[in-house]
Amino acid sequence: MLDQRLRLLLETIRRLIRREAKGNLSNLLRKIHPADIAHLIKYLSSAEGKWMFNLIENPHSAATVLREVEQETQISLLEGLDEVRTSQVLQEMPADDAADIIGGMTEEKADKVLQLMQRKESKEVEDLLSYEEDTAGRIMTPHYFALHEDVTAREAITKLQEAAEAEMVFYIYVVDNRQHLVGIVSLRKLIITYAATPLKNIMVSDIISVHTYTAQEDAAKRVAKYNLLAIPVVDEQNKMAGIITVDDVIDVIREEATEDIYKMAGTSGEELLEKSAWKIAGIRMPWLFITLLGTFISGSILKYHSATLKDVISVVFFLPLVMALGGNVGNQSQTIIVRGLATGRIDPLAVGKIIFRQIKVGLIMGLLAGVLVGFGISFFSFSKAMGFAVGFSIFISIAISAIVGTVTPLLFRKMNIDPAVAAGPFITNFNDVFGILFYLGFVTAMMKYLV
Amino acid sequence: MLDQRLRLLLETIRRLIRREAKGNLSNLLRKIHPADIAHLIKYLSSAEGKWMFNLIENPHSAATVLREVEQETQISLLEGLDEVRTSQVLQEMPADDAADIIGGMTEEKADKVLQLMQRKESKEVEDLLSYEEDTAGRIMTPHYFALHEDVTAREAITKLQEAAEAEMVFYIYVVDNRQHLVGIVSLRKLIITYAATPLKNIMVSDIISVHTYTAQEDAAKRVAKYNLLAIPVVDEQNKMAGIITVDDVIDVIREEATEDIYKMAGTSGEELLEKSAWKIAGIRMPWLFITLLGTFISGSILKYHSATLKDVISVVFFLPLVMALGGNVGNQSQTIIVRGLATGRIDPLAVGKIIFRQIKVGLIMGLLAGVLVGFGISFFSFSKAMGFAVGFSIFISIAISAIVGTVTPLLFRKMNIDPAVAAGPFITNFNDVFGILFYLGFVTAMMKYLV
Incomplete structure (x- = not known):
């Protein structure tokens, strides 16, 4: 359903699309939250949606819109983009979402898009694609924030300030010399800790984690059970491979419920x-x-x-x-x-x-x-x-x-x-x-x- | 399902219950994560569960166990406690969960328990009980962390260090002189900000919030849509009343899916x-x-x-x-x-x-x-x-x-x-x-x- 504000926006957008007022629409889109753009696209025809999606200048905003729409719409919106733009948008997405989309492309197209993406981002996506579908490995993000156990609280804060990438930092993962996960420190604990204390003295060492091959459903259940914001994913050697954040967990829980409902009715x-x-x-x-x-x-x-x-x-x-x-x-x-x-x-x-x-x-x-x-x-x-x-x-x-x-x-x-x-x-x-x-x-x- | 570790624990617990080894069991329970205790209770008879629940010394752990079990089990476990202990346990719970439990008691019992609880906690519960069931007001927590817009980043960090209560701080809510919510600052933003900057210069002022009377389902959808960790709840005058955290959102989403499945089959x-x-x-x-x-x-x-x-x-x-x-x-x-x-x-x-x-x-x-x-x-x-x-x-x-x-x-x-x-x-x-x-x-x- 649309509230008053969104309804007005939709009318304006429709008018601008009819008038083909590219400049105005592009300006307007800059001011709307990408999650709202994703919501409004539902009310447009598939051709209108594609046309509008092309006018979102900021590739990061376009990526956020793409993450929020249904898979069916994703496919349709991407049809409207050339491969260069597709790669620009996809490299702004969390690697797990990009992997999801690229995994659904034809091999030829996937190769092209991956080549056009920046080296680092395409590597991440390829890494995720190496895990089985529906496993924890497939939806983890490699952008976690891990530090050595001897790092002090003050150093940790400095490092955090330098880390531009780790957008959703909830916990600091503490590792030993061999990159084994040995503890977890919450941001809040870090803030209230005396500056010279090493992380190993303030970390929680009772770690709740999952394996890369754990089923997504089980990983989601664990996050829900222990009320976590993110869960670390470790490989066979107990080395950190990534984290799964709570927003992905919500999606998994919803999807699983929907799948069950459909299966019981004899469809999927x-x-x-x-x-x-x-x-x-x-x-x-x-x-x-x-x-x-x-x-x-x-x-x-x-x-x-x-x-x-x-x-x-x-x-x-x-x-x-x-x-x-x-x-x-x-x-x-x-x-x-x-x-x-x-x-x-x-x-x-x-x-x-x-x-x-x-x-x-x-x-x-x-x-x-x-x-x-x-x-x-x-x-x-x-x-x-x-x-x-x-x-x-x-x-x-x-x-x-x-x-x-x-x-x-x-x-x-x-x-x-x-x-x-x-x-x-x-x-x-x-x-x-x-x-x-x-x-x-x-x-x-x-x-x-x-x- | 139980993994190896939990199965062993269950065997030990059963043995200790059979031997009525209160001391040993109490010691063992201290070392088990409350979410795991909650899980294990499912495998015990209702009498065994009650007996064991009484042996959890730390009222905070008992409260966590209680939060994690199904409502049916909650009722049964509480039957085993006297009113003094009940009030001790309930005041360790987030107010929304305590309200949920007390809301289901007979009026007489609810009054007694509320009287026995500490003044501040019982007030919070009573406040929440004044909202309709299934509204955002009913599941919000009053333990958010709000500061005035003129407070600097450094002062904010100091205040955060002093605040023992606000356990799940994800965002700092910024208010004006009249307690109106005017912006939000993430913990990470706070850490990377120069110390003397006032919050109003670093806050995001595009606030996504819900009203106390918003349906829980809609509040949950909004948190999922915008990928939030918590959503502020405001009253009619746009003054902050509380926040809903993502762990409660997960519960709401699950419950709603389950309710829908049951309703479609003609039960509830x-x-x-x-x-x-x-x-x-x-x-x-x-x-x-x-x-x-x-x-x-x-x-x-x-x-x-x-x-x-x-x-x-x-x-x-x-x-x-x-x-x-x-x-x-x-x-x-x-x-x-x-x-x-x-x-x-x-x-x-x-x-x-x-x-x-x-x-x-x-x-x-x-x-x-x-x-x-x-x-x-x-x-x-x-x-x-x-x-x-x-x-x-x-x-x-x-x-x-x-x-x-x-x-x-x-x-x-x-x-x-x-x-x-x-x-x-x-x-x-x-x-x-x-x-x-x-x-x-x-x-x-x-x-x-x-x-």
Whole structure:
């Protein structure tokens, strides 16, 4: 949403774009916070966005805008720049963000852009690209501030004053002669320390760090757990390789949550980067096939019970009821477990209480819904036997759905299969099939009371 | 999950608890990071957890443990403490976290605890409690570090050295004579500045702030957008009231994502705080009732078409197919939109392209599934007419589900109804009902080709 100020800005920008007033727009852009420019670009057409992005003179501002927009927009904005300008903008970005963008280019273009970038910056980007995707190594910045343990507080302050590059300094990392990370000093501690004290006397030596190959998600969880502003990343020899700052952690946490939500619904975050509707359909297709398989089984069960259906057609009327109620409860239980596992709220080693509680919830809901529906059917002119058959089937199908919805994600997790991906389609289809199977079997068994 | 180190610790702790070795355990706890203690508590029974929590001598450590555990565990751990100890622990917590806990106590207990707390701390908590839940005011800390604009850099450093309280100082907030926030100076800027320069000459005066009544979610989004470490909170007169630090922002972002995921599945984050299975069932019931209503309509449609069903019983076999496929695609589209709105990736004012793309995806998936199923049915011994009827119904129901799944959350948002809550049950049930309605209508219309 836009507040008053941004709405006015947007109107002005649109007017200037219509008039093609390059000079005026360029001046205006200089006065707007890059994060706001990034926000406003959403409201422009892709052609307008490109045109405006070209008018941001300061490559550092352009880089900040680029960091803040969605990946889809990044690609579109960069299309409008030649390779020289692209390299100018990218070398103003933190190396991890630049690596992210260059990693998505064709090899040919990536090579050209890297060649055009300044030696130091392109080296940094290439270093990051050597780590696997989704590892801590890939999002760390090499611009941390490390000093030897014998340096004094006063010297440290002087060095800090000389260091133009280390823009986001929160901590001073203390290393020994072999560049091993041995301690951490906060800026505040540095300021309040007597000038001649060496860092090794004021540093915290209980270091919380991650490895270059640690998963980004785990690095983010650690930063959140210990309330850090940045976490050091070390290599196999415990030598410092970089740091991950809290702003990147926020992005990781958000992305992970979004990915999980999409996976549970049978699609993926990639969908948002995809412009082609055909490719999106491709991403979603696997789930559709699993559903086809499930409904094929359900259909076969119905076919098997044709005689029952023909004899008592009202059995069909309650089919959606049995399917939908079980599906509901199964989905609720599954969601609680999958998200709980992802946030760490549910620990896969301490789940006894949670399983027990979810099963109890399933039994209660099954009982309530079953009794309600059973009496409802008996009351509204259908037979009492039918009320009992449907009510009892609902009870069983809700209870089983709750159990399956609870246990399946935990089992998948134990088998090291991502529960967010696997549990959804499996549980939904299993519950549909089971519900129909039980309902029709039970009704058929009760046939003599129904006709 | 536990790494090697934590697993060993857990074993030792369990052994000490079994032996009731108070002294040893208390010593051990002194050496473990409170965030790790919080993590380990998950693996203990609630009685063991309480017993151990009582052995943490340092009230500041106990406070940190309490901040890191889930709310459910917080309540259980506090049950084990008397009011004096409770007040000692709570006054070591940041006021916002203490307010959160005290806000959940009975009024009687809250009064007692507040009385036992030191005057200054209890005042802070009471101040925070005067703001609405979920507002920025409720999670801000009053321990920011503000100085007058005429103070010099050197004086600022001296004051900082004296300030024991402001533990998480990232920025120095600069105020005028009337306590209005007029600028911000980063610690790093302060360190590299010449000693006699007044703050007003080095401060950034473009301030990004929020109001005490701003929603926590919006405050968190702003911190993420501008990559801040803390955001100042001002009152109606633009006077500083507190700051929100990035560690609280991470919690808010996580909580919001979790809440959204649960709401979409028809339950709520409250479920996790609830131990009673009956109450959890109560939280989930509304969705079940909406589903009951939906399936009542579906059942009525089926009843209306009894004649068709009796004549061509194979129509029933494909009922799960039509329902499930439409439900799938509707759910996918809905998820993309609801989460996109929540993260700001989708802007409610610029949705043309997205709607269009989702509809295209729906048409493609409908076409593929419809053709596949249609031919499948024709091939496997059922009639060609039946293949056409089912295939075409699937095409229509998938396409409509995609449209409804895309447009409904946007409409709810426009009406200021939370799309995560309202869209799920509405869309699921609408799509089920519509699928059955179209399928049976179409089949009945085609009756003469089917028998």
